[in-house]
Amino acid sequence: MEESAAARRPVRVLVADDEAMVRAGVRAILARDERAEVVAEAADGHEAVELTRRHRPDVVLLDIRMPGLDGLAAAVRIHRVQPTAGVIMLTTFGEDAFISRALEEGASGFLLKADDPRELLHGVQAVGAGGAYLSPRVAARVIAGLRAHRAARPHRPLGHLTPRERDVLAGLGAGLSNAEIGARLHLVEGTVKAHVSAVLAKLGARNRVEAAITAHEAGLVPPMNPEGNR
Incomplete structure (x- = not known):
């Protein structure tokens, strides 16, 4: 294309x-x-x-x-x-x-x-x-910092996410746009947008950054090496 x-x-x-x-x-x-x-x-x-x-x-x-x-x-x-x-x-x-x-x-x-x-x-x-x-x-x-904040209020674990939603969350953690997540998962962008909305709602996250932090915390995003690569 x-x-x-x-x-x-x-x-x-x-x-x-x-x-x-x-x-x-x-x-x-x-x-x-x-x-x-x-x-x-x-x-x-x-x-x-x-x-x-x-x-x-x-x-x-x-x-x-x-x-x-x-x-x-x-x-x-x-x-x-x-x-x-x-x-x-x-x-x-x-x-x-x-x-x-x-x-x-x-x-x-x-x-x-x-x-x-x-x-x-x-x-x-x-x-x-x-x-x-x-x-x-x-x-x-x-x-x-968020761990201390979350300890003071209940939050839904990742077990409430479907396997596809976990894949989308991993993409958010990697800083990908909806189009890039779609390309990675072979989904149309509209479907990715729907999954992102579901993920944010289930996690109680206010935005993509909070969701990305959750992905990092849950180990869904590979750590970066000293050269800056995953």
Whole structure:
């Protein structure tokens, strides 16, 4: 099948960080991948929202800590002006509390600024395709935090999922889009979408990222080796 023009188009990225050196570094990393294009840079949350409105990016990379309007508040406004944009939060060690809040605001990905640059490339492509992406080190920290939260409330185990739903959950854990999950499981995209909805409902997950975390926690996603491959 001939690849569509939309599929060939680079993922349009907006980079928001109050440190010019960080923005330059992210731009340089993304320049290595012809499948990504930085369309704008913002130095604070207010500017990120305005540039999202103007440039309509596919992915917005948001630093959590920014002056004026921080990344969490900016994520809320960005989803209002560009609902289809995927938000990836850039975090540092010691900001675990912000990660759970970002989940509530609908973030689609989490990366540590200290991660291997390849994680940034993988994350942008996964979120740009409509999936979710967790840096392995972020995933471990989020899982640890969620365990304590889940212990305080009942939740349905994976035994309530059908074998096909478990396969779909594994795809969510790998950060795949509905189309990519369909290709892996030989299902049409509409069927995958129905399975995703069922999985989220059965798990009590608010979004794809929470489902992806559950997949990691349940061991459905192979761990990454030091080279960044599964």
